[in-house]
Amino acid sequence: MIALVTGGAGVVGKALCRELLARDVCVRVLVLPGDTQAGFLPEGVEVFYGDVSDADSIRKAFVGVDLVYHLAAILLSTKPGAFERINTNGTRNVVAAAKEAGVKRLLYVSSISVTYPVLTEYGKSKLAGESCVKESGLQWTIVRPTLVIGEPVGYGGGIEFNMYANYVRRFPVYFLPGGGKCLKRPVKSVDLVKGIALAGLSENAVGKTYALAGEGVLSMAEMAKAVLKLAGKRHWMIPVPWWIAKKLAVLKSWIGGKPVTAEQALAGFLYDAAPDIENARADLGYNPGSPLEI
Template sequence: MYIPSCLRLAVPRTHSTLGINATAVRTWYPTNHCHSDASVEGEESRCCWANSGQERKNPLVRSERQKVALVGPKSMRRRYFDAGSLDTHQRDLPPLLLTDVSHHLLAKPAAREKNLVVLVTGATGFLGRRVVHELLERGYDVRCLVHTPGKERMFCHREVEVQYGSVQDSASLSNAFYDVDAVVHLVGIIHPKRRDSFEDVHRGGTANVLAAAKEAGARHFLHLSVIGAANDRSYPYLYTKWLGEQEVVRSGIPYTIFRPSVLFGEGDEFLNALAGLVRLFPLVPVIGSGKNRYHPLAADDLARCIGITLGREDLKGQALDLGGTQRMSYNELVSEVAKAMGKRRLRFHLPTWPIYLMAALTQGFMPRPPITTDQIKMLGIRSVAEVGELERVFGFTPRLMEGNIDFVNSVGVVEGILMLLGSMPRHIRDH
């Protein structure tokens, strides 16, 4: 199993809960990497220990040498190491939760009980990582549901708990939801796959998360949808987002639904894709008239709204359409990106039907086509909220796009070509 190289096992010399005696702190690295020792005395570094709801009641005593388990999803080899020697072993173990906490929190577990535990699905995504940061800044205990092992390394310097699982596999969610007070559900896709259809993820995945949250006794469910979600099967993305909303409303859990317009921020796919077109073409191709309206909102501002909502009883039972400070057409978005890149670009408008035909052909064999037929149809749908709604509800003014999208300058010719072929470069996506 992959373990981030920065995770450390740091335990006091005697800890009654885990029954561990340790004389040193060692940084554990994956196989073929070195180990470094450090004295426990005065150690304030991060520590890593593993438990789940059951293991909290039953100390992790694997042998006389007291083992601490670190495990991933069921499909991966279980790996554990000795608390004293950190010698690695391979063995099948029951699923446990990988927890990253600080030394002082481990020594004083009672302090953790005072904070609300918030579970975030989609925690490593474009919006999720910002939500995790916001919740930590507000003093919540954050538990992250991670789908792809390895992505949790972005949190290795933060006090978070990490649980591997998939929203489409209800069995993998059981350990993640113990003692959860609130859930922030952010998982969604824009490119469906054979095993990950819109309905599987947006409706089925949401239903699984709701079931786990309800069983755990969660008191607030925050759900990410989108402006335009509606009961219209001709738009699969928007229709399945609406189905997910219906699951939330019927669940019986107090909820808040967020319906943002286009989100922007470092690592976003939309503006970076526009930047690729601006970088490659003196005449930027635009499908249709480009007059459709959007209401771009900074992802950091939406994360702030989510953090505020957790402390607001009056927002339970609400579905909120959210946009930024100004509405913009697609043409204006292209111009704003070009301006941020210091480029002067004209636009070349393409008729919709040949692009639609091309998309229908490419999405049949490309795993991640540059554009889909569903996205082309959605170009005709307005994606705007009431102006000033966010300020009225949350009490702050969202940032403008102008002056806050310098990240588009990181898109070069190579990145532009890759995005034109439907591949988002990792260094841009994960920044």
């Protein structure tokens, strides 16, 4: 079997390549031209260069492929239309290239943010990508990762959690919108990668959508305490009412910085992301650990 991983040079992409190789899958990756991270891919991975937003540049990578893991996406941007161009239209291009090449199976890595009651521009782009995959006519599976935590905690893995960890470590006093009561079910990057690999290889997963989360549910305030404990720091949290948080542009710069809109920076503090994972356990044998301890 030959599996193509789009966005294969990213942190999760490289780890997925290693996981698939360990399962005796032949791995091919699609990475952006000039991406220096391609040099750190595992030995034995076949590299193709192309941009999912440019349909002509990616076609060759799909020839002879049995299974596509579509990870390529952008998570943060303030550029108008960037999410739609890459996350939505890029997914359409991947689906079209897969069908043209006769690929049978496609796994799409979406986001738990598509379940928020009010979607950010990022969430809208990923949900539109899900619709494109479901209507593709291919054998599809969709996974929705929650907040990704790598090793060491707050330094490796998901960019969103890393930004949050940096924020609470940076200031002796830090502010949390809503008092940090929002609930999350973070996932260790190693568990996420195994879940993605299993979902793409399992026949039980065809036509299904899975949340890939960790074992424990924590509030944002509890996650902050865990990060500070690991860093050996004692900082003080000040709760900020929502109506104030939405007006304080400074929170956006503290939490996310220039690549993040205020809407996206605050959405994670407003909506719970603690999904049930029992269907992933039953179908995939997915048994994640808990990435943080209070």
